[in-house]
Amino acid sequence: MTRLTLDELAQLDELQTAYISALDGKKMRSWLDTFDEDPAASYICISRNDVENGLRIAMMLDDCRDRLIDRCTFVDDIWAGTFQDYRTRHFVQRVHASRRDDGQIEMTSNFSVIFTPDDTGLPQQLAAGTYEDVIRMEDGACRFLSRKAVTDNAVMPRYLVFPL
Amino acid sequence: MDVQEAYLRDIVWPANYNEIPKEIFNRQDLYQAEIARIFRGPEWHPVAHESEVPNPGDFKTCNLADVPLLVIRGDDGKVRVFFNACSHRSTQIEVKPSGNRKEFECPYHRWLFNSEGELVGCPNQREFIPGFEKKDYPLAQPRQESVGGLLFVTLSPDTESLDDFLQEAKGSLMEVMAGDGRLKLIGYHRVRYLTNWKAYSDNDGYHPPLLHQAFTMLNWQGGEGRQYATTGRGHYCIETKLTLPQPTNLIRDTSVIHFRDEGRPKSSSVLALFPMLVASNYLNVISIRFATPVAIDEVEVTYAYFAHEDDDEDMVLHRIRQSSNAIGPSGLISMEDASVFHRVQIGNRAPGNAIFQKGVADPSRLGFEFRQNDESANLPHWEYYRAAMGFRRTAA
Numbered sequence: 001m002t003r004l005t006l007d008e009l010a011q012l013d014e015l016q017t018a019y020i021s022a023l024d025g026k027k028m029r030s031w032l033d034t035f036d037e038d039p040a041a042s043y044i045c046i047s048r049n050d051v052e053n054g055l056r057i058a059m060m061l062d063d064c065r066d067r068l069i070d071r072c073t074f075v076d077d078i079w080a081g082t083f084q085d086y087r088t089r090h091f092v093q094r095v096h097a098s099r100r101d102d103g104q105i106e107m108t109s110n111f112s113v114i115f116t117p118d119d120t121g122l123p124q125q126l127a128a129g130t131y132e133d134v135i136r137m138e139d140g141a142c143r144f145l146s147r148k149a150v151t152d153n154a155v156m157p158r159y160l161v162f163p164l
Numbered sequence: 165m166d167v168q169e170a171y172l173r174d175i176v177w178p179a180n181y182n183e184i185p186k187e188i189f190n191r192q193d194l195y196q197a198e199i200a201r202i203f204r205g206p207e208w209h210p211v212a213h214e215s216e217v218p219n220p221g222d223f224k225t226c227n228l229a230d231v232p233l234l235v236i237r238g239d240d241g242k243v244r245v246f247f248n249a250c251s252h253r254s255t256q257i258e259v260k261p262s263g264n265r266k267e268f269e270c271p272y273h274r275w276l277f278n279s280e281g282e283l284v285g286c287p288n289q290r291e292f293i294p295g296f297e298k299k300d301y302p303l304a305q306p307r308q309e310s311v312g313g314l315l316f317v318t319l320s321p322d323t324e325s326l327d328d329f330l331q332e333a334k335g336s337l338m339e340v341m342a343g344d345g346r347l348k349l350i351g352y353h354r355v356r357y358l359t360n361w362k363a364y365s366d367n368d369g370y371h372p373p374l375l376h377q378a379f380t381m382l383n384w385q386g387g388e389g390r391q392y393a394t395t396g397r398g399h400y401c402i403e404t405k406l407t408l409p410q411p412t413n414l415i416r417d418t419s420v421i422h423f424r425d426e427g428r429p430k431s432s433s434v435l436a437l438f439p440m441l442v443a444s445n446y447l448n449v450i451s452i453r454f455a456t457p458v459a460i461d462e463v464e465v466t467y468a469y470f471a472h473e474d475d476d477e478d479m480v481l482h483r484i485r486q487s488s489n490a491i492g493p494s495g496l497i498s499m500e501d502a503s504v505f506h507r508v509q510i511g512n513r514a515p516g517n518a519i520f521q522k523g524v525a526d527p528s529r530l531g532f533e534f535r536q537n538d539e540s541a542n543l544p545h546w547e548y549y550r551a552a553m554g555f556r557r558t559a560a
Contacts, residue, residue: 047352047354049261049262050351050352053262053263055349055350055351055352056350056351056484057350057351057352057353057469057484057487057488058351058488059353059488059492059493059494060488060489060494061484061485061488061489062489063485064417066416066417067416067417067420067489069416070415070416070417070420073414073415074496074499077381077414078378078381078414078496079499079500082499082500082503083499083500083502083503084503084506084507119506119510154261154354155354155355155356155464156353156354156355156356156493157355157356158355158356158357158358158502158506159355159357159493159494159499159502159503160493160494161494161499
């Protein structure tokens with residue numbers, strides 16, 4: 001484990017804001033662009049209670065890049081026009097970041113997501129939890145190898161359309 | 165006529181079997197009466213599969229409407245359902261959704277229960293009522309019976325046996341549970357839907373394939389099959405040959421809709437038991453949805469997913485990957501369901517009746533055999549509900 005430089009921390013913040021902007025703007029291809037090209041790049045959204053009990057079913061289990069691409073297809077094409085649309089606001093606070101011995105960065109952040117359904121117009125809390133990330137930062141590029149959104153809420157207040 | 169019965173005076177139940185008055189989804193007095201008659205009354209309610217608590221001391225908590233329950237596998241290997249309330253002053257015993265404990269201690273007066281629900285310790289016993297004995301104060305239990313490891317409870321002494329309650333649906337339930345009920349828990353989805361419990365149960369089991377754009381976009385046609393309803397409670401089941409979509413470029417990772425041979429007939433089953441259970445075996449996803457009302461316009465659904473005890477690790481992983489992304493509250497071919505639950509509840513605030521059409525050959529008669537895509541299979545369930553709640557059908 002080594003401490004990161006201010007420039008490296010700034011790159012992590014840029015990645016974090018790109019991720020937030022993509023989801024809050026409902027731009028799934030921009031969300032995909034925050035992940036590494038590695039075929040094993042992954043996004044998992046799962047409840048903390050299930051993680052603690054060793055259960056592996058996830059709300060979203062995109063454990064390879066093909067599934068990340070499919071997630072965009074689900075939202076943009078297959079589900080288009082079928083769900084009650086909502087807008088999110090992600091609030092994210094980095095609480096840990098360091099470089100591992102294998103050269104990858106690990107980062108943990110707290111998140112809080114507010115959502116406003118189009119049909120009610122009333123903002124509500126959608127989820128709170130932590131992002132547990134592994135990030136490749138090389139040659140000026142900085143992308144998620146894996147992002148795991150672990151929700152503190154065991155119960156979701158509604159179905160999820162967009163990743164957290 | 166007292167407040168409890170005002171709904172019977174106000175709501176006009178139509179003469180035709182295929183018409184349901186929408187007011188029943190929005191009456192607070194009726195909702196309270198439903199809790200008493202259905203959720204605390206003579207019906208069986210599934211609360212857990214034994215495989216959710218595989219080891220001695222494993223527990224899970226859940227609610228049957230407003231009644232808190234605690235399911236524990238005892239040191240003797242038996243799974244019991246208790247009220248989640250101390251036998252002293254009724255403090256909630258366990259607060260976690262699930263876990264493992266040797267003993268369960270009430271924090272209020274430190275009464276201590278073992279995994280079989282027996283009271284094994286209580287401080288200051290000498291000051292208790294004369295003749296006090298610990299053996300007289302175990303955690304209280306509702307009546308329970310099980311089929312294929314699926315535990316049902318009822319809060320009424322008058323409920324018939326579980327076999328008589330299930331009728332033909334018992335065989336279908338076993339089919340959903342891989343034929344023998346030898347399941348292994350692989351995880352959960354837990355979600356709330358802003359809908360009345362009846363709107364949830366009316367729309368989760370059966371709904372038209374038209375709802376699911378994935379079927380259309382993948383050119384995925386349903387197989388031949390049958391749909392029946394039981395004469396007692398109107399439990400209904402759709403059993404079809406499993407068909408698979410044509411090769412597609414629409415999605416890259418087709419494992420989400422790939423069927424792996426399980427050594428059993430390639431079929432799919434969706435079962436809806438009165439009042440709220442939906443269980444399905446579709447592709448390689450074995451799902452039991454434990455649902456309960458939270459409020460008049462809100463339900464909580466715990467989708468429990470299972471592998472089979474004989475699965476190898478590859479098959480378990482396949483089921484985990486498929487269950488997560490295919491069929492659930494954010495699943496490729498099921499996310500739309502959730503949206504419909506909400507929208508039906510909103511639409512039901514409009515006056516008038518909901519009118520079933522597909523498969524209704526004669527609105528003045530009730531059938532029990534249907535074509536697989538007929539929405540009329542929900543009607544025996546509605547007829548049972550109508551009679552149970554005391555509504556009189558308008559004369560034709």
